[in-house]
Amino acid sequence: MTEEQALLQRFGRQNHFTVPEGYFEGFTSRMMNLLDEEQARQAVSTDEKPRAKVRSMTWRRYAIAASIAAVIIGGAVWLVQPSPNVAAQHFASTPAVAASSATVDHNIDQMADYAMLDNQDIYTYLADY
Numbered sequence: 142m143t144e145e146q147a148l149l150q151r152f153g154r155q156n157h158f159t160v161p162e163g164y165f166e167g168f169t170s171r172m173m174n175l176l177d178e179e180q181a182r183q184a185v186s187t188d189e190k191p192r193a194k195v196r197s198m199t200w201r202r203y204a205i206a207a208s209i210a211a212v213i214i215g216g217a218v219w220l221v222q223p224s225p226n227v228a229a230q231h232f233a234s235t236p237a238v239a240a241s242s243a244t245v246d247h248n249i250d251q252m253a254d255y256a257m258l259d260n261q262d263i264y265t266y267l268a269d270y
Contacts, residue, residue: 253263 253259
C-alpha cells in the first residue's frame with residue numbers, strides 16, 4: 142500500500158479546513174482598525190506610489206538594454222566588414238605573404254611527390270569530383 146492510499150484511508154477526501162462565516166466580508170475594516178492611524182495612511186499611500194516607479198524603471202531598463210544592444214551590434218558590424226582597400230594593401234605589402242605562398246606551393250609539391258602523383262593523376266582525381 143502506498144503512502145497516498147494510507148492517507149486517503151485514514152482521512153478520506155473531505156476538506157477538514159473551514160473558515161468562519163463572514164470572515165472575509167469585514168476583513169479590510171477590521172485590519173485597518175487594528176493598525177495605527179499613521180500606519181494606515183502609509184499602507185493606503187504606498188499602494189499608488191510603487192506602481193508609478195515600477196513603470197518608469199521598466200521603461201528606463203528597456204531603454205538602457207536597447208542602447209547596449211545597439212552598441213554591441215554596431216561594433217560587431219564594424220569589425221566584420223573591414224575596408225577592402227586597406228586589407229588588400231596591407232596583405233600585399235607584407236613580405237611574409239609571398240614567402241608563405243611559396244612555402245605552401247613547395248609543400249604541395251612535396252606531398253604530390255610523396256604520393257607518387259603526377260599532374261595527369263591530379264587532373265583525373267579532380268575531374269571525378
